[in-house]
Amino acid sequence: MKKQSGFTLIELLLVLAIIGIISAIAIPALLGQRERAQAKAVQANVDAIAGECARVNDQQKEAGTVITAGSVVAMVLQLSNYSLPNAKNPYNGAQVAYATAGSTTGQVVAVGNAVTDVTGSAYSGVTITGFYLVGGSPASLMKVVALD
Secondary structure: OOOOOOOOHHHHHHHHHHHHHHHHHHHHHHHOHHHHHHHHHHHHHHHHHHHHHHHHHHHHHHOOOOOOHHHHHHHHHHOHHHOOOOOEOOOOOOOEOEEOOOOOOOOEEEEEEEEEOOOOOEEEEEEEEEEEEEOOEEEEEEEEEEOO
């Protein structure tokens, strides 16, 4: 008689129980990762356009060109890095990531305007707002770039 070898029912149930425990720990931790990554992408987009607005403003000032905050925003949004297909909305890749108006989730809105600080001083600036989700609820991040 040949000896049959294999796994017993107890061994199989033990392996399934271990896989179930690991899944119960790992799956909830991974479920929010996509939303957090999309929110981080919006925050990175806010930082990117803020730096680009400052760079374009400085470049134009060095060239001796006097420009408004609105024209700084227009110049930045004309760059290929800030338009489709290079810059996509992290929540919907078919939508633009940067605009001058709106409040679509995943979008970064840049508006050149006069900004007043807490001391009451007014100056030319770019207000940048990024819209994203936190726990399924809408949230926003605002950054102001002073153009002097």
